[in-house]
Every structure is written in C-alpha cells, then in structure tokens.
Amino acid sequence: MNGYNFAYLDEQTKRMIRRAILKAVAIPGHQVPFASREMPLPYGWGTGGIQVTASILGREDVLKVIDQGADDTTNAVSIRRFFAATAGVQTTTRTADASVIQTRHRIPEAPLTEQQILVYQVPQPEPLYRLEPSRAETTRMHALAEYGAMHVKLYEDIARLGQVAISYDYPVMVNGRYLTSPSPIPAFDNPKLHRMPALQLFGAGREKRIYAIPPYTDVRSLDFEDHPFRPHRADAACALCGSRQSYLDEVVTDNRGGRMFVCSDTDHCASRRAAGCEGVAA
Amino acid sequence: MAYVAVKGGERAIEAAHAWRAEARRGDPALPALDPAQIEGQLGRAVDRAMAEGSLYDRKLAALAIAQAEGDLIEAAFLLRAYRTTLPRFGASLPLDTERMAIRRRISAIFKDLPGGQVLGPTTDYTHRLLDFGLRDGQAPPAAPVADPDRAPMPRVADILAAEDLIRPDPPAAAEPADITRAAPGFPPPRDARLQSLARGDEGFLLGLGYSTQRGYGGSHPFAGEIRMGAVSVEIVPEELGFAIDIGEIVLTECQMVNQFAGTKTEPARFTTGYGLAFGHADRRAMAMALVDRALQARELGEDATAPAQDAEFVLGHADNIEATGFVEHLKLPHYVDFQSEIEAVRRLRAMAATALAEAAE
Amino acid sequence: MSVAPATVVPPDRPGFADPVADAQATFRAVLDALARPGRIHPAGVGLDAPAPLAPATAALLLTLVDPDTPIWLAPALAAARDWIVFHCGAPLVADPGAAAFVVTTELPPLDRLAAGSDEAPEAGASVILQLAALGTGPRMRLTGPGLAAPSLFAATGLGAGFVAAWWANRALFPRGIDLLLCAGTELAALPRSVSVEAL
Numbered sequence: 001m002n003g004y005n006f007a008y009l010d011e012q013t014k015r016m017i018r019r020a021i022l023k024a025v026a027i028p029g030h031q032v033p034f035a036s037r038e039m040p041l042p043y044g045w046g047t048g049g050i051q052v053t054a055s056i057l058g059r060e061d062v063l064k065v066i067d068q069g070a071d072d073t074t075n076a077v078s079i080r081r082f083f084a085a086t087a088g089v090q091t092t093t094r095t096a097d098a099s100v101i102q103t104r105h106r107i108p109e110a111p112l113t114e115q116q117i118l119v120y121q122v123p124q125p126e127p128l129y130r131l132e133p134s135r136a137e138t139t140r141m142h143a144l145a146e147y148g149a150m151h152v153k154l155y156e157d158i159a160r161l162g163q164v165a166i167s168y169d170y171p172v173m174v175n176g177r178y179l180t181s182p183s184p185i186p187a188f189d190n191p192k193l194h195r196m197p198a199l200q201l202f203g204a205g206r207e208k209r210i211y212a213i214p215p216y217t218d219v220r221s222l223d224f225e226d227h228p229f230r231p232h233r234a235d236a237a238c239a240l241c242g243s244r245q246s247y248l249d250e251v252v253t254d255n256r257g258g259r260m261f262v263c264s265d266t267d268h269c270a271s272r273r274a275a276g277c278e279g280v281a282a
Numbered sequence: 283m284a285y286v287a288v289k290g291g292e293r294a295i296e297a298a299h300a301w302r303a304e305a306r307r308g309d310p311a312l313p314a315l316d317p318a319q320i321e322g323q324l325g326r327a328v329d330r331a332m333a334e335g336s337l338y339d340r341k342l343a344a345l346a347i348a349q350a351e352g353d354l355i356e357a358a359f360l361l362r363a364y365r366t367t368l369p370r371f372g373a374s375l376p377l378d379t380e381r382m383a384i385r386r387r388i389s390a391i392f393k394d395l396p397g398g399q400v401l402g403p404t405t406d407y408t409h410r411l412l413d414f415g416l417r418d419g420q421a422p423p424a425a426p427v428a429d430p431d432r433a434p435m436p437r438v439a440d441i442l443a444a445e446d447l448i449r450p451d452p453p454a455a456a457e458p459a460d461i462t463r464a465a466p467g468f469p470p471p472r473d474a475r476l477q478s479l480a481r482g483d484e485g486f487l488l489g490l491g492y493s494t495q496r497g498y499g500g501s502h503p504f505a506g507e508i509r510m511g512a513v514s515v516e517i518v519p520e521e522l523g524f525a526i527d528i529g530e531i532v533l534t535e536c537q538m539v540n541q542f543a544g545t546k547t548e549p550a551r552f553t554t555g556y557g558l559a560f561g562h563a564d565r566r567a568m569a570m571a572l573v574d575r576a577l578q579a580r581e582l583g584e585d586a587t588a589p590a591q592d593a594e595f596v597l598g599h600a601d602n603i604e605a606t607g608f609v610e611h612l613k614l615p616h617y618v619d620f621q622s623e624i625e626a627v628r629r630l631r632a633m634a635a636t637a638l639a640e641a642a643e
Numbered sequence: 644m645s646v647a648p649a650t651v652v653p654p655d656r657p658g659f660a661d662p663v664a665d666a667q668a669t670f671r672a673v674l675d676a677l678a679r680p681g682r683i684h685p686a687g688v689g690l691d692a693p694a695p696l697a698p699a700t701a702a703l704l705l706t707l708v709d710p711d712t713p714i715w716l717a718p719a720l721a722a723a724r725d726w727i728v729f730h731c732g733a734p735l736v737a738d739p740g741a742a743a744f745v746v747t748t749e750l751p752p753l754d755r756l757a758a759g760s761d762e763a764p765e766a767g768a769s770v771i772l773q774l775a776a777l778g779t780g781p782r783m784r785l786t787g788p789g790l791a792a793p794s795l796f797a798a799t800g801l802g803a804g805f806v807a808a809w810w811a812n813r814a815l816f817p818r819g820i821d822l823l824l825c826a827g828t829e830l831a832a833l834p835r836s837v838s839v840e841a842l
Contacts, residue, residue: 023765025819026834031463032765038362044611058667105618136468143761167622186622199678207467217788
C-alpha cells in the first residue's frame with residue numbers, strides 16, 4: 001500500500017512491540033505493558049492482535065484470520081483485507097496451510113503445529129478484572145501470585161449453582177505461575193491451550209498489554225479436585241458435516257423453536273465434508 | 283440457507299461502504315461541502331476534533347469532520363489513526379502562554395489586573411435565540427477592531443505567586459511523559475495525567491468537573507484566568523543549537539484557583555488546576571482544570587474518595603476513542619461466547635429442575 | 644546515565660541490506676529461539692558485520708535495539724561502538740545495571756543487571772552474549788516452557804560458573820534476565836523460565 005510501511009506499522013513501533021513479545025515469551029502468562037498504537041481499525045476490533053500480527057509477519061508468511069471460528073465473518077474478512085493490502089502476504093482459509101493465524105474467540109479444531117503461531121485478539125487481558133477493577137491492585141496481586149479471590153469466586157459458584165458459571169474466557173494458570181485470560185474463547189477450547197506445539201501470542205490494544213504462552217507450556221483451567229474442569233459443547237451433531245466433537249454454533253431457523261447446529265470452525269467443517277462426512281442438512 | 287446468509291462477508295462490506303459514502307454526500311442537488319468551509323465556519327468542531335484527535339492541523343481536522351459526517355469522535359479517531367503513522371522530527375520547547383497574542387483573557391477573581399479583561403469572540407453573553415438570518419446567508423455586521431495588545435500579559439496565577447499565595451508545582455521530570463510512546467504506570471505522574479486529560483473526551487471531562495462542584499471531591503474552584511489566543515511554537519534543531527519559530531497555534535488555557543488550608547508544615551495557600559485545549563474551547567479547558575485539581579488530591583494529602591479524584595478511573599475512561607471502540611465492539615459477532623453461555627444456562631436450569639423434582643419426591 | 648558520543652561518523656559497514664525483511668526474519672529467529680529454548684537458528688547470514696561483532700550479534704542489535712533501549716557494551720566489543728550508535732541510535736550506558744540490552748562476550752555477574760520487579764518483571768535485561776560456538780562444547784539439559792521434553796544444548800564459552808549463575812537467575816523468576824546467545828551466523832536463547840542442568 002502506497003505511503004505505508006510493510007504491514008502498516010513503522011519499524012520503530014515494530015521493534016517496540018517485538019521487544020514486548022520477547023519478554024512475554026520469557027515470562028509465560030505475564031501481561032507485558034506496551035505502547036499500543038492507534039490503528040486504523042477501532043479498539044475492540046482486534047487492534048492488539050493486529051499489532052502483534054503486523055510485528056511478526058514476513059513476506060513468506062501465509063495468514064489466516066478467523067472470527068468466531070469462521071474465515072468469512074465480516075471482521076475476519078476486514079482484517080484479512082487489511083493485511084493483504086498493507087503487507088501483500090498470501091492469505092488462506094485452510095488451517096493447515098497457515099503459518100500465522102489471527103483469531104478472535106476460537107482455537108481451530110485441527111491441532112496446530114510447531115510451524116504455526118496463533119495470535120489472539122484480546123479485549124480484556126486482566127483475568128481478575130471482574131473481582132478487582134483497579135489495575136494497580138491486580139498488578140500487585142499478580143506480583144504476589146495472590147489468586148485466592150478467584151478460587152473463592154469459583155467455589156462460590158459451585159456452592160450456589162452446583163458448577164462454575166464461567167462458560168468462556170475461563171481463567172487458566174500458565175506454567176503454574178500466572179493467572180491468565182485465555183481471551184473470550186469458549187471453555188470448550190481451553191484444553192487446546194495446554195502444551196500446544198504452536199506458539200500462542202495475545203494482543204490487547206486498548207488495554208496495552210501483550211502476553212504469551214510458549215509451546216508445550218502447562219496451562220491448567222482453574223478447578224477443584226472434587227469439581228474438575230469440564231469443557232462443554234452443544235449436545236448435537238453438525239448439520240453439515242455430522243461432527244459430534246467440534247464446537248457448534250446454534251442457528252435459529254424459524255420462529256417456532258427451530259434450531260440447527262453447525263461447526264463454528266468453517267475450515268474444519270469444509271474439510272470434513274470434502275472427505276465425505278455428512279450431516280442431516282447436507 | 284440461513285446459515286450462509288448470517289455470514290456476511292466481503293460483498294456486504296463493500297456494499298455497506300458504498301451506501302455510507304452515498305449517505306454522506308446527501309442530496310446531490312445541493313453543493314458538496316468543501317472542507318475549507320468546515321475549517322472556516324465550524325471552527326469549534328475543528329477545535330474539538332483536533333483536541334481529541336491529539337493533532338493540531340485545522341485542514342486535516344476539517345477533512346476528518348467531513349469524512350465523519352460531523353461525528354466528532356469519529357473525526358478524532360481518523361486524526362489519531364493518521365497521527366500515529368507520522369514520523370517524529372523533534373519536540374517543541376515548552377509553550378510560553380504568557381507571550382500569547384491575546385484574543386480573550388478574563389479573570390473571575392480580580393476586577394481588573396495588568397493587561398485588563400479582554401472579552402474576545404465569546405458566546406458568554408449571547409441570548410440563545412435561533413438566528414434565522416443565517417438561513418439566508420446574511421453577512422454579519424463588521425466587528426469593531428482594536429489594536430492587539432502585544433505586551434506580555436502576566437498570568438493571574440503568577441500574580442498570586444509573587445505574594446507566595448500559590449502553592450508552587452513540585453519540580454517536573456526533565457523529560458515529560460508521553461503516554462503515546464510508553465504505557466504510563468500507576469499512580470501516573472501529573473504530566474501523564476495532563477496529557478491524558480488534554481486529549482480526553484470533552485463530555486467525560488465536563489461531567490467529572492461538574493461532579494467536583496457538586497461535592498464529589500469538592501475543591502471550591504475560582505476561575506483564576508481563562509485566556510485564548512495564538513502562541514508561537516519553537517524548536518531547537520540539533521544542527522542549529524538555537525530556537526526557531528515554526529509557526530503558531532491557537533490555545534485556550536485555564537487556571538482554576540482553589541483554597542488549600544495548608545498542613546502542619548505548609549502555610550495556607552491557593553492551589554491551581556490547569557487546563558489547556560487546542561483552539562477556542564473554554565468549556566474543555568475549564569473542565570480539564572477542575573479534573574486536574576481533583577486528581578492532585580493524594581499529593582495534597584486530601585481524602586481521595588470521589589470518582590474525579592481516582593486517577594486510574596479517570597484516565598482509564600477519559601479517552602473516547604478507546605471508550606467508543608470497546609462499547610461499540612459489542613456489535614461484533616459474539617455468538618461463540620453466547621453459545622457457551624446459553625449452554626451453561628440450559629445446564630443450570632436442568633440441574634435446578636432436577637433438584638426441584640427430587641425435593642418434591 | 645547515557646554517554647552519547649560527541650559526533651557519529653558514518654561507519655564503513657552497512658546495516659541490513661533489506662531493513663524491513665531482514666529485521667523481520669531475525670526477529671522470527673529470536674522469537675522462535677526464546678519460545679523453544681536451546682534451538683539453534685541462522686541469523687545475520689549475509690550481513691557484513693563490523694568486527695568484532697559476529698553477524699548474528701549485529702543482526703540482533705539491528706533488530707531489537709534503538710533510541711528507546713539503553714545498552715551496555717563490553718569493552719571487548721568497543722570497536723563496534725560507532726556502528727551501533729549510527730545504525731541503532733541506542734544510548735550507551737556506563738552501568739550495566741541500567742541497560743535494557745547488555746552486549747558482551749563474557750557472562751557478566753547476572754546479579755548486577757536489571758532483573759525487573761515482581762510487578763514489572765519484563766524490565767529484566769536481555770543479555771546478548773557472543774560466544775565461540777553454539778551446538779558444541781559443554782553439554783547441558785534444558786527443561787521448561789517451550790520444550791516438549793528435556794532437551795540437550797551445548798555452547799562454547801559460557802564459562803565454568805554458568806550453571807550456578809543460571810540457577811540463581813532462575814530462582815528470581817518471574818524476575819531475571821534473558822540470555823540471547825550468538826555465534827557466527829547462529830543464535831539460540833535461554834529465557835529466564837528455562838532450567839539448566841550440567842551433564
């Protein structure tokens with residue numbers, strides 16, 4: 001794109017972000033402050049993820065962008081176009097072909113590899129913010145690894161409701177040290193965070209924080225011995241590919257309670273259908 | 283199939299942009315708005331877009347306002363996104379507002395003072411009656427012209443300071459903070475606070491400033507001085523080693539004066555709250571000064587219990603580009619999270635129903 | 644305290660041939676090196692580095708260092724000082740404890756370097772240590788984040804006290820320093836999170 005540097009950000013900004021990313025990798029799960037730039041997309045649309053992607057992306061990379069697991073949601077389309085225009089990189093919808101995957105709210109169903117980097121868009125990097133809105137205070141809590149308040153909150157849920165009421169953005173302990181937000185992925189995706197072969201980078205633009213989970217790092221969803229963490233999905237099969245393992249979107253088909261369930265990961269669903277799998281609506 | 287329809291995609295985006303451009307242009311029978319007209323005739327909108335966009339450029343601000351259909355937060359956003367791509371050639375010397383070419387200068391605490399009261403181009407005493415003459419493009423009567431007084435006009439706070447009646451500001455860091463280059467820590471120093479406030483949302487500053495007048499962190503303010511006019515911007519190029527004038531910008535500066543009862547070690551004095559805004563913006567500069575004073579509570583040993591005194595709260599929510607982004611992002615798809623919530627609610631309901639049934643047995 | 648040279652004469656050695664692409668490639672190498680401790684990556688291949696900097700060391704500096712990062716340069720590398728100041732614009736500091744990047748050929752006393760605080764451990768320094776060779780020399784076993792299983796690593800020139808010094812650094816976690824190792828046109832890294840055992 002004329003008048004702008006490769007991947008939009010100037011080189012000094014990239015250096016600043018790259019230094020933050022390296023420290024984030026060295027301290028798994030710790031939120032590293034960075035001087036987030038104003039991007040030409042609004043805060044909340046993935047400015048943190050975009051800045052991370054822009055700082056790691058090279059001409060040889062193949063980029064996939066998903067939102068809600070899908071490549072064709074409007075914001076995924078918009079971000080993919082942004083990088084196609086500013087970096088001229090090859091883009092793909094196929095998970096297996098991507099070297100960098102930027103995501104909002106999902107982890108792809110297909111296991112990722114050592115050759116891939118997963119970049120998360122993060123609206124709220126602070127896992128404690130519902131319990132303590134002051135970042136000065138939560139910074140202190142992280143420094144002391146003082147996470148009792150979060151355990152109490154989960155325990156109260158169990159005592160009152162019989163189970164933990166958090167269904168997405170379910171807090172995790174990274175490498176046994178930092179309580180970390182996995183971003184608003186469904187709790188269903190949490191097990192994929194654990195010892196993932198791919199590097200996971202998290203960018204929060206408005207909140208000006210970057211954090212990381214290195215490959216093969218222990219990531220434990222908070223739970224209790226007598227109430228182990230359990231991922232949930234809709235108890236249904238994808239209407240298109242028949243999958244009973246994938247995370248499903250619920251689609252309202254009429255005003256009379258009609259529902260249909262389809263894979264949230266569109267590439268996963270398409271690959272299964274290409275391999276001959278069929279659901280009831282196929 | 284419905285499923286395909288909800289996933290909008292590329293064509294929907296393109297169509298939306300085209301529709302938006304058409305709506306912005308409005309009735310093609312009317313002449314298109316020239317940004318120069320906005321620059322010339324909607325000056326207060328330009329001032330606000332520049333302040334919140336954190337970029338002093340009247341022409342770009344006018345263009346942004348036209349592009350944003352007059353949505354000033356959107357215009358500020360356009361300016362910020364442009365500003366962030368600009369290389370930095372240097373930093374100016376501190377502006378000297380004492381040498382301002384005064385267009386307006388009023389003090390609410392002295393009847394008269396060196397330099398006098400200069401009302402300037404204000405709406406303060408207009409009657410808010412719609413001026414139907416504007417519809418016919420009537421030219422206004424010529425305003426009387428006086429020779430500008432170029433003599434330095436001392437700031438009211440300095441007049442008080444000469445009598446040791448103003449608490450001096452503690453020495454500032456040699457290099458002021460820049461919140462756009464480094465994330466400020468907490469508690470933020472005053473320079474970082476002032477920078478945040480200077481580009482903060484005018485409505486938010488106004489509401490907070492107002493709250494301090496109603497007892498939420500009350501600090502008994504007087505408008506020591508409000509001055510507006512052009513100020514020279516000077517830089518010292520490394521190769522020259524002396525200051526050169528690179529142009530002038532119009533600013534509104536406000537110094538609020540508040541009583542300070544003193545402490546065991548300090549005599550009673552006045553303290554100041556400081557506001558500075560691009561262009562002519564009394565409301566913005568005054569609100570900023572009120573909030574700046576409220577945020578000094580801790581440093582002055584006052585109880586900090588009101589929202590306007592909580593630096594983390596104020597600075598965390600003053601930026602309307604951040605705020606509008608996060609509020610409006612709720613319209614992006616969230617169906618994956620909502621699906622997990624709906625499943626959780628169904629599970630909880632099923633468990634509750636089972637428990638009820640068991641209790642009934 | 645920064646010690647800025649009075650004048651900077653453009654050095655005869657160039658920086659990156661393609662500043663954007665070369666910095667990106669070097670960054671990805673060091674990113675993967677920190678994400679997978681001990682793995683050796685090519686870096687600075689084709690870079691005409693100023694003596695006594697190895698190409699990998701020079702490439703890392705061009706990629707990560709700029710006016711925002713104070714650096715401490717070991718006397719053994721002083722001949723490259725003008726090149727660093729010209730190409731990176733980094734302020735040189737006399738106290739290694741004030742440096743964001745410590746650039747050296749010998750492991751410095753780690754307890755004299757910035758380790759960050761419990762609230763801001765990211766302020767811990769990065770040590771760019773230029774060695775004789777990576778992949779050969781005393782062997783050690785690495786465990787920690789980034790490693791699927793304990794992995795073997797070898798480097799020539801870390802010094803006899805390295806493992807003990809690293810344990811002391813590891814014990815500070817999340818505070819501590821991160822080690823970026825360069826030799827010739829190769830680099831590897833040991834983040835503060837990794838544990839090292841001598842074999």
